[in-house]
Amino acid sequence: MNAESDQDIRIKLLDIFEDVFGVRMAELRDELTLLDVPGFDSLKMINLMFAIEQGFQTQFAGNELAEFANVGELVAYLRDQAA
Amino acid sequence: MTTAGFETASDSRVQEMQQRLTQLLDGCSSQEIPKADVCAKIARCYADLGDSPAAIAWLRRLTNAPDSFLAWNNGALLLDQLIKDGSRGLPTRKAKVWVASTYTSAQFASLLKLAGLRHGLTLDVLEGGYDQLRQDALAPGSSLYSAAPDVVVVAPHAGDLRLPEFSDDPAAAVEAELSRWTAVLSALAANGGSRIVLHNFASPPANVFGHLSQSVKGSRAAMIRHLNERLGEQQKSGVSIVDCEGLSALIGKRVWFSDRYWYAAKQAVSLEALPLLARHTASVIAAQFGLSKKCLVLDLDNTLWGGVVGEDGVNGVKIGQGDPVSEAFLAFQAYIKGLQGKGVILAVCSKNNDADAREPFAARPEMLLRVDDFAVFAANWRTKSDNLRDIAKQLNIGLDALVFVDDNPAEREVVRRLAPEVEVLTIGPDPADYLRALAECTWLETAAFTQEDADRTAQYRARNQAADLEAAAGNLEEFYQSLQMEGAIAPIDDASLARCVQLLGKTNQFNLTTRRHSESRLRAMMANPAVDHFTLTLNDRFASHGLVSLLIAEQAGADYVIDTWLMSCRVLGRTVENGLLSHVRQRAIARGCRHLIGVYAPTAKNAMVSDLYERFGFEQLGRSADEVRWGLDLSAPWPHENTYVRWRQANGLLKVSA
Numbered sequence: 001m002n003a004e005s006d007q008d009i010r011i012k013l014l015d016i017f018e019d020v021f022g023v024r025m026a027e028l029r030d031e032l033t034l035l036d037v038p039g040f041d042s043l044k045m046i047n048l049m050f051a052i053e054q055g056f057q058t059q060f061a062g063n064e065l066a067e068f069a070n071v072g073e074l075v076a077y078l079r080d081q082a083a
Numbered sequence: 084m085t086t087a088g089f090e091t092a093s094d095s096r097v098q099e100m101q102q103r104l105t106q107l108l109d110g111c112s113s114q115e116i117p118k119a120d121v122c123a124k125i126a127r128c129y130a131d132l133g134d135s136p137a138a139i140a141w142l143r144r145l146t147n148a149p150d151s152f153l154a155w156n157n158g159a160l161l162l163d164q165l166i167k168d169g170s171r172g173l174p175t176r177k178a179k180v181w182v183a184s185t186y187t188s189a190q191f192a193s194l195l196k197l198a199g200l201r202h203g204l205t206l207d208v209l210e211g212g213y214d215q216l217r218q219d220a221l222a223p224g225s226s227l228y229s230a231a232p233d234v235v236v237v238a239p240h241a242g243d244l245r246l247p248e249f250s251d252d253p254a255a256a257v258e259a260e261l262s263r264w265t266a267v268l269s270a271l272a273a274n275g276g277s278r279i280v281l282h283n284f285a286s287p288p289a290n291v292f293g294h295l296s297q298s299v300k301g302s303r304a305a306m307i308r309h310l311n312e313r314l315g316e317q318q319k320s321g322v323s324i325v326d327c328e329g330l331s332a333l334i335g336k337r338v339w340f341s342d343r344y345w346y347a348a349k350q351a352v353s354l355e356a357l358p359l360l361a362r363h364t365a366s367v368i369a370a371q372f373g374l375s376k377k378c379l380v381l382d383l384d385n386t387l388w389g390g391v392v393g394e395d396g397v398n399g400v401k402i403g404q405g406d407p408v409s410e411a412f413l414a415f416q417a418y419i420k421g422l423q424g425k426g427v428i429l430a431v432c433s434k435n436n437d438a439d440a441r442e443p444f445a446a447r448p449e450m451l452l453r454v455d456d457f458a459v460f461a462a463n464w465r466t467k468s469d470n471l472r473d474i475a476k477q478l479n480i481g482l483d484a485l486v487f488v489d490d491n492p493a494e495r496e497v498v499r500r501l502a503p504e505v506e507v508l509t510i511g512p513d514p515a516d517y518l519r520a521l522a523e524c525t526w527l528e529t530a531a532f533t534q535e536d537a538d539r540t541a542q543y544r545a546r547n548q549a550a551d552l553e554a555a556a557g558n559l560e561e562f563y564q565s566l567q568m569e570g571a572i573a574p575i576d577d578a579s580l581a582r583c584v585q586l587l588g589k590t591n592q593f594n595l596t597t598r599r600h601s602e603s604r605l606r607a608m609m610a611n612p613a614v615d616h617f618t619l620t621l622n623d624r625f626a627s628h629g630l631v632s633l634l635i636a637e638q639a640g641a642d643y644v645i646d647t648w649l650m651s652c653r654v655l656g657r658t659v660e661n662g663l664l665s666h667v668r669q670r671a672i673a674r675g676c677r678h679l680i681g682v683y684a685p686t687a688k689n690a691m692v693s694d695l696y697e698r699f700g701f702e703q704l705g706r707s708a709d710e711v712r713w714g715l716d717l718s719a720p721w722p723h724e725n726t727y728v729r730w731r732q733a734n735g736l737l738k739v740s741a
Contacts, residue, residue, distance in 0.1 A: 019120070019153045019154075019156070019157050020153070020156070020157075022127075022157060022160040022161065042348070043187075043189050043190065043348075045348075046187075046190075046344070046347065046348040046350065046354070047152075047153070047156055047190065047354070049347070050152065050153070050344075050354045050355075051153050054153070059343070061343075062346070062347065063347065
């Protein structure tokens, strides 16, 4: 499997965030947390989990997604999954 | 608007928006139905550019594309915003729906609004608290009842069931579980005037008894099956079922059930399956509101048979057993014949010479459909959209009651453009796929099944023959006489109740007040001694039309007030209404009333009866934004007796007047 670069992952995540939150963000900074995203709630959390799982062909166990401190950690996780 | 680095799409960079829109539209110009996420993006562009009708049209297209939860979710977010802004282009028909669930139903509730658009409904969807179904239903003053929804969707899941893996008395276990649910359903029916839509129980794939559960009645899987059957019987108490067991099988139980999402967020139905569930729930709700499609309009060449009859000749067209193409068309015809038996009217719309088009039906015994199966047979060279308008007119139904099936994408496009009210089925080039596309389209869901439904095409065909006779008879009196009509008037009884509820739910044109009384409301009215109810059944020399008109009136002192008066469009224009009103007038006099009061409440569809009371000599008493009140002095002469219908004595309240 081709490892995706962090940049590819970020671009894909931007699309996913737009899908889930209905908002196009200019960029995804590493220090951004989910709580910073406008309209974030527990429901969107599940939708986001679904969207990332579909987009990256991965599966989160339990509440794994909520436990990432910020976007930087999420990107690192997805990079390791793809490797 | 820019907040903290986030640009919302309502930015004023219109030019950029337009560029993005053009890009999106160019990217999908060769696709009949673009992918769902593309539809959602295009809809958002239109919304941002201020063209909400176009945005709404694209949201509707989204619901016809292959399902994608994320695209639906995105579309639903946009729809919420459009509804909040009171945007132009939203369906004027509104309904309030309460989702009472035992699992996390927020996503479902949101998707249901989008699915409502498909059927021309702007849905206001409210939700009970998480797992508050029982509390909301059983407490008379609950927030559910104070919201007074038009529809309650009861959405439990198999995890709620108190059924063991094995019971040595399965019948008792099922009955006990059934009564837990009927308690909820009857509380809903008794406390509110809402229609009730019940999601039945999707049986989980993990099944201890495995294949043996088909033989062991006490196994949990067998008991769930039995419970679903018993719940289906609640239809007679006004509960409509959404068959989640069937839907979970359709999409696959491995997809429908996701244990991970259950543990993570109490999602009893996986997000992937929610568009399917929302679409089907909306179609059942729409059927209750009388918004189901009534007529299936079919092309002939390469739609009902393989090949082109005008070129390949009557013996060259492919239909019957023996080769894959012929068999696919045969199966498609068999399914359509089945739909007709359920009450769907069939019509033909084909570019052909009329004689060529009819020949295969007569000359090819393999054909399952016959010319007689079609209420209208339009084979000519006119534009299909014009023919569809004629078909709707001849059948006295709206263009929006038609579903059009044609193998030719160009014809489908013409109809989408020139008769956008018609629902056009998208089918692939392979006839083997036609049947599934039609079976899964959900346009033809109906709320009830009665004898009238089974006989419908015959009735409509008879109506058309009667119309031909009208043209031949020269004058109207001769026409009415020649119909040899026979009628009977009787109160609603157990046998006619289902048909009455169905007519209340779906009659749009000849309907003075369009009050969509639910079955529970109707029963309550019937129990009121001040209320009289009259049904009219009609036969003529062509057909038995069955129960075609319903009138409900209530005495209020010296006034006799008509609450509801509706009539099936099949029997319009033949003086039947005179007969019924004459009877009702007699009844009002017998009750000692002095005035007969009628109300006309205008809707988008019932203009044909706007002057009905005036035609009967009523005087206008008053007019408000919503209705016009008419009154008739019962001591005044009545020159409107019906002499064209021979009245049969019917048992019940009313003696037939002279």
